[in-house]
Amino acid sequence: MNVHANITIEEGSTNVYADLGYTDAGEMQRKSQLAGEIARAIKARRLTQEDAATLLGIDQSKVSRITCGQFRGVSEAKLLELVARLGHDVKIVVSPARRRAGKIELQFA
Template sequence: MSQNSHITIEEGSTNVYADLGYADAAEMQRKSQLAAEIARAIKARRLTQQGAAALLEIDQSKISRITRGQFRGVSEAKLLELVAKLGHDVKIVVGPVRRRAGKIELQFA
């Protein structure tokens, strides 16, 4: 690089999917977090993909796709179910009504 070259760096948000322009960015981020937790839980339990598939009662190929971050076509509800089957408690809290649209967020203990 020459001394006259300039590199422009743009700071992103906390949601890479929003930065990339996805219309469903918030949902994609939540699903990504759930998929990552599924992968962590499978690793922590030292399960093979076949063992995880048997425990979770889904195809091994679907486990493979989810743990590689390919979760399009898998609902948030299904991902939450898989997290629960891997031993996590899942708690959904509905808060008070507000004058603006509510938000959905995940917390991992």
């Protein structure tokens, strides 16, 4: 049986949270990127969640939630702190003001 359906494909933006209509889409995307980096660093260092929790100064359940992408309730500042505790250098650069609203973006080296 050959069924052809009219399928419409819509190209999304570079931010899935914006595509889903979140009002805090920029923040959610940054937090997602940081949580992903935390998960990668834990895996690269071959840490158990318990060992990671001890190193990060948080409980194991929070490590589990963050590495599974459940980071609501965790601030960007806290996630940046956790990235630094995992041995990454974190650099925040504030550039001169422009005639438009500024933006916040993350770059991973």
